Amino acid sequence: MIAFIARRFGSGAFLLLIISTIAYFLMFFSATNVAMNILGEDATSEAILAKQRELGLDQPLLERYWAWLTNAITGDFGISWFTNEDIVKTILARLPITMTLVIGAILIAAVLATILGMTAAVKGGAIDRLVQFLAVAGFAVPNFVVAIFLVTLFAINWALLPATGWVPLQEDPTQWFLSLVLPTSALVLATVASAAQQIRSAIKAVLEKDWVRTLTSRGIPRREILFKHVLRSAAPAGLTVLSLQFVGMLGGAVIIESIFALPGLGSLAVESTSKGDTPVVMGVVVFTVVIVILVNLVVDLVNGWLNPKVRV
Amino acid sequence: MTTTPTAAATHGAPLVRLSLLQRIVRNPIGLTTSIFLLIVLAIAILAPVISAFDPAATDTDNLMVGPGGAHILGTDSAGRDILARLFFGAQTTLISAVVVVVTAVSIGVPSGLIAGYYGGKFDGVSSWMANMLMSLPSIIVLLAVRAAFGPSILISMFVFGILITPSFFRITRTAVMSVRNELYVDAARVSGLGDLRIISKHIFTVVRAPIIIQSAMISGIAISIQSGLEFLGLGDSAMISWGVMLNEGFRNIFINPMLVLWPGIVISLTIGSFALLGNALRDALEDTQKLSSKSKKVAAAAQAEVDHSAAPADAASHLLSVSKLSVGYPQGDGSLKKVVSDVSFHVDKGEVLGIVGESGSGKSQTAFSILGLLPGNAKIATGHIVFDGNELVSTGEGAISQKAMTQFRGKRIAYIPQEPMSNLDPAFTIGYQLVRPMTEVLGVSKKEAKVRALKLLDMVGINNPERVFKSYPHEVSGGMAQRVLIAGAVSCEPDLLIADEPTTALDVTVQAEVLDLLRDLQKRLGMGMVLVTHNFGVVADLADRVVVMQYGRVVETGDVREILRSPKEQYTQVLLSSMLEGKTPMTMLTGNAKEQ
Numbered sequence: 078m079i080a081f082i083a084r085r086f087g088s089g090a091f092l093l094l095i096i097s098t099i100a101y102f103l104m105f106f107s108a109t110n111v112a113m114n115i116l117g118e119d120a121t122s123e124a125i126l127a128k129q130r131e132l133g134l135d136q137p138l139l140e141r142y143w144a145w146l147t148n149a150i151t152g153d154f155g156i157s158w159f160t161n162e163d164i165v166k167t168i169l170a171r172l173p174i175t176m177t178l179v180i181g182a183i184l185i186a187a188v189l190a191t192i193l194g195m196t197a198a199v200k201g202g203a204i205d206r207l208v209q210f211l212a213v214a215g216f217a218v219p220n221f222v223v224a225i226f227l228v229t230l231f232a233i234n235w236a237l238l239p240a241t242g243w244v245p246l247q248e249d250p251t252q253w254f255l256s257l258v259l260p261t262s263a264l265v266l267a268t269v270a271s272a273a274q275q276i277r278s279a280i281k282a283v284l285e286k287d288w289v290r291t292l293t294s295r296g297i298p299r300r301e302i303l304f305k306h307v308l309r310s311a312a313p314a315g316l317t318v319l320s321l322q323f324v325g326m327l328g329g330a331v332i333i334e335s336i337f338a339l340p341g342l343g344s345l346a347v348e349s350t351s352k353g354d355t356p357v358v359m360g361v362v363v364f365t366v367v368i369v370i371l372v373n374l375v376v377d378l379v380n381g382w383l384n385p386k387v388r389v
Numbered sequence: 390m391t392t393t394p395t396a397a398a399t400h401g402a403p404l405v406r407l408s409l410l411q412r413i414v415r416n417p418i419g420l421t422t423s424i425f426l427l428i429v430l431a432i433a434i435l436a437p438v439i440s441a442f443d444p445a446a447t448d449t450d451n452l453m454v455g456p457g458g459a460h461i462l463g464t465d466s467a468g469r470d471i472l473a474r475l476f477f478g479a480q481t482t483l484i485s486a487v488v489v490v491v492t493a494v495s496i497g498v499p500s501g502l503i504a505g506y507y508g509g510k511f512d513g514v515s516s517w518m519a520n521m522l523m524s525l526p527s528i529i530v531l532l533a534v535r536a537a538f539g540p541s542i543l544i545s546m547f548v549f550g551i552l553i554t555p556s557f558f559r560i561t562r563t564a565v566m567s568v569r570n571e572l573y574v575d576a577a578r579v580s581g582l583g584d585l586r587i588i589s590k591h592i593f594t595v596v597r598a599p600i601i602i603q604s605a606m607i608s609g610i611a612i613s614i615q616s617g618l619e620f621l622g623l624g625d626s627a628m629i630s631w632g633v634m635l636n637e638g639f640r641n642i643f644i645n646p647m648l649v650l651w652p653g654i655v656i657s658l659t660i661g662s663f664a665l666l667g668n669a670l671r672d673a674l675e676d677t678q679k680l681s682s683k684s685k686k687v688a689a690a691a692q693a694e695v696d697h698s699a700a701p702a703d704a705a706s707h708l709l710s711v712s713k714l715s716v717g718y719p720q721g722d723g724s725l726k727k728v729v730s731d732v733s734f735h736v737d738k739g740e741v742l743g744i745v746g747e748s749g750s751g752k753s754q755t756a757f758s759i760l761g762l763l764p765g766n767a768k769i770a771t772g773h774i775v776f777d778g779n780e781l782v783s784t785g786e787g788a789i790s791q792k793a794m795t796q797f798r799g800k801r802i803a804y805i806p807q808e809p810m811s812n813l814d815p816a817f818t819i820g821y822q823l824v825r826p827m828t829e830v831l832g833v834s835k836k837e838a839k840v841r842a843l844k845l846l847d848m849v850g851i852n853n854p855e856r857v858f859k860s861y862p863h864e865v866s867g868g869m870a871q872r873v874l875i876a877g878a879v880s881c882e883p884d885l886l887i888a889d890e891p892t893t894a895l896d897v898t899v900q901a902e903v904l905d906l907l908r909d910l911q912k913r914l915g916m917g918m919v920l921v922t923h924n925f926g927v928v929a930d931l932a933d934r935v936v937v938m939q940y941g942r943v944v945e946t947g948d949v950r951e952i953l954r955s956p957k958e959q960y961t962q963v964l965l966s967s968m969l970e971g972k973t974p975m976t977m978l979t980g981n982a983k984e985q
Contacts, residue, residue: 092521100530104537201765213668217661219613221620222653225639229646287811290762295826295877296799299791309816321523328528332617336639347621350532358536365529373524385816385861 078381085377089370093363097149100362101142104355114353115158132158145359154360159352164360168342172364174243175334175341178257179326182264187319189269191308194276194315198284199303208273215270220329224263224336231259241338260337264329268322279314283307313380320376324369412673419669422662429659433479442470444477444629453645465634465648466641474629475651481630482612482659485546489611490604492550493557498600500554501561502588506569512562519555527552531618540625542615549614553607560603564596602670609663616656631656704775707735708917709759709885714772716754716763725770728754730941732772736885741911741918743932743949745925745964751941752921756889759919760804761789776802777884800830803883805907807890809870813862819873820858823880830881845876849906868899872906879910886911886918892927904930925965929953937961 112128113120120128129135133144148155154164197208218226232240238259244252283289284307292302331343338344342361349357413419432439442460448468456463462471504512527549534548568574569592577587618624619632626633631652638648704710714732717725729751736742744752757763759774761781769788774781776797783790806812813822820842827838839858846854849872857865857873865873871891878886891907892900908931911918920931928935928949935952937945937960945958956962 092524095521096525100533104533106537213661213664216609216664218657219617219660221617221635222657225635225642225649225653229642229649233643233646287806287808288814290757291804291806291812291874291877292814292822293762294760294798294802294804296795296830296881297826298795298829306814306817310814324524324526328526331528331532332621335621346529346532347623350536350623353536355536358533362529362533365526369524369526383816386863 081381082374082378085374089374092370093366096366097146097359097363098142100359101145102138104359105138105141111158111353111355149363154363155356157349157354157357159354164357167345167357168360168364171340171342171345174339175327175330175343178260178264178333178339178341179323179330181257182261182268182326183319183323185261186265186269186272186322189265190272190276190319191315193269193273195280195303195308197273197277198280205277208270208277211270212274213270215267218267220263220267221332221336223266224260224333227259227263227266228336241336243337243339256337256339260333260339263333263336264326267329268326272318272322275318276311276315279311279318280307282314283310286310309383312383316376316380320372323372327365327368413669416669416673418665419673422666422669425658425662426666429479429662430483432476433483436473436476436480440470440473440476442473444469444473446470453641453648455647462651463647465637466644467637471634471648471651474634475631475655477629478631478634478652478655481542481628482615482656485542485615486608486611486663488543488546489550489553490607492547493554493607494600494604496551497554497557498561498596501558502565502592502596504558505562505565506584506588506592508566515558516562519558522552523555525552527614528617531614532623535618535623540623542618542625542628542630545618545624546611546615549611553610556603556607557600560599561596564599565592568592568595598670598674602667602674605663605667605670609660609667612656612660612663616652704735704773705778707775708738708740708777709736709919710773710775711735711755711759712773712775714755714758714774715770716751716758717768717770718766719768725768727770728941729758732936732938732941732943734936734943734946736917736919738884738917739911739915740934741920741932743928743935744919744921744938745923745928745935746938747923747964749940750938752938753889754941755938756887756919756921758789760798760802760887761791761794762804763789799826799883800881801883802885802887803878803881805871805875805878805886805888805891808894809867809874810862812874813870815862817861818858819860819862819865823858823873823877826877827880841880842876845880846873848910849873849876850902851876868895868903871895871899871903875903875906875910879914879916882914884917886916887921888918889921890923891920893922893924907931925953937964 111132111134112125116124116128133141136144145155152165154168156163157167160167193204193208193211197205228240231238239252239256240259242256244256246253289302289307292306293299327343330341331346333339334341334343335347342364346358346361348354349361413423436444446469448464451460451464451468453466454460454464454468460470460472462475464470465474500515504515530552531545531549534545538544574587574591577591582590615624616630616632616635619630620635620639622636624630624632634652635649635656638645638650638652641648704712712733714729715727716729717727720726732751732755734742734744744755746752754763754767758769759776759781763769767788769782772782774789779793779797781789781793781797783793813819820839823842823845824835824838827833827841828835831838833841843854843858846857851857851869851872857869862870871894875891878888888907892903895903904927907918907920910916911931918931920927922928932949934947935949936943937952937958939960945952945956945961952961953965956965
């Protein structure tokens, strides 16, 4: 087990190194007009040269990469080109908001998708067709369209919920909760149907196993077979589906946070991209990849633990 | 070599393509979505011709005009014509989809072909890269690309095409691996065709269909991503696109919510059409005959005329009485495909009835009917199954009454399956799977059930009951697993045991031991038993009476010694002689055929 974890950590670290290297060279290779962007069109050429030197842009790319990498390993991602704030601090301040949003959404989506997928697989008929239809609808309507729709309805027409903004939990728990309702719903609505459809397939595959028939013949109640045995066997496939949905939601959060003006990681990424604040974008990329790798690691571990052949 | 399957496959290709198109057109969803997408395509191409306004021309006198009038759908916040912008936006949308699909196909398909066909190192490395790409959140990567290369939607879509490459890589690789060792590919190889020609000629025909389906799906995803980027304001502001329109509309949503409506609708309809077209293509290719509402009515009618005349008067005097049982599966055309027809037999207390027949003779379906474990779509068309005076067939539903069954299953009717390994839940210990039915059916405590389970394991000839009790199914051998299943079946001392080919999946040496065990248990517990087998030897060994089945019908029935001595029907003679020659019947595909 420990060897398994160590191997997964190793391959995760390797993956992170490769992605951050590619990302670094892609993004900093063409960083030519940075100084002018920061200082504005009217800046003198001396000022621009001075700024470039200050940012280290006059150094060769390879040397800059090496410096970035060695600093990044010690947890130092540098400072923003525009605000001079420490990038790790900025990201850590915004990370909880994104995590609250995405983890809340994935938990709700997991419960709903399991209930829907289970019902569709077991009952078939109308519910099955409904899930199939919803899956196509969920695929067809992108999450930002869902979000716009929700805002129009609940915030503008009925004025039930705040359209945008974020209230910290410590300040006002009710407002905090209300400010999360619409963005979380948008993420859930966009993913739950396709997750339900995939969980339905996983459960259907398990229902066809011989041992389901044998357990039935032994007099075990149907409910127990479904919720104890079938769900258990479908869990690894379901978790894999949900981990992919989680990665999708991290991307979805970028758009959703911008729509609802939530000061999370996603809106930071969009703002920095628009401005051309490359070091911050780089930091967001690395943090996101770390989150994805950790999630995949956890899913692998849970799946390993669920499978008695691997567990021993 | 003129009639090799390779030749057939080559000639078959254009035929398949033609009928695929036909099938798509016949499918209402396929037809609707195809027409819709063709209209979008036509609008994109003809946008400059059919637009009454210049999509970029601002008109400060007509800001946010409502629908109707000269501007059919009104104008946006800069006074630009919405309809014209929708028309021109279709260009951006379709170009994005094309760039993504072309990029992903041209990288994913060749690499998938090579990885699947040759395997080895290339397969390992490319699969690892595919996994890596799959685990990246696309939007974040696209933001990084935008930061690096500026607001070019073409570059973004090219990069997204690379990110989505694994989806094509995987389906191609899987498809190629599944046909790589097919006979006709071997034949082509033997006849001297080079790898390149085999791949391009034979293997590409196999992966073509899944690639087309996937392309439709990916087009939808591409449009979603592209609109999302534009909506975030990260696209090319010089281009007209639905995403940009959404962005502008959203900024004015408090003033005029209609501005987001139109682009929102066309985006969703276009993506949805691609998704539904992909589904329709899949259905057409898999040729899934879904029950139309018409055929359902026919099936219902077929059921209505079903004959459920009363069970024979003597039914209650037997432990189990099956009379005039017919089982069938509804077909796409509304008919019922019968697998069991008009089968009658009975079993008395303590009696062993053998049901003999080849695979496909309906013997297992008959056994599952008695247990009420037929697949969900199976229908009991006619007949009765009476167990100890209780009717099990629910006439109205055309199925076994699950309610009636729950009081008997495990407790009075038990089941021994054919494949030992696949009939134990791999996630639970053997002990748990023995104990739980006893606590449920007999109502004994867990502790007592464990004592009984260990005794049972000992009784079925397992040397180390404690160890097996704690083991997971994968930790024991097939023979041992079958003993465990027998122990489970007799754990609640049933009156009737249904054994479906109980020895077929076992080694020859183990077969004899398991048969001895079954005979011993049956005698000791005085159980009635239905023994389903293709093997007359097993019948001769255990059964008192025998039913011979073929094509779902009873061919012959009678005392086992009589039938062995003087079989009346020719089919019985064939079955018998094949046993005497030490062969299994020619149509047998499983079990002993492997071992002889």
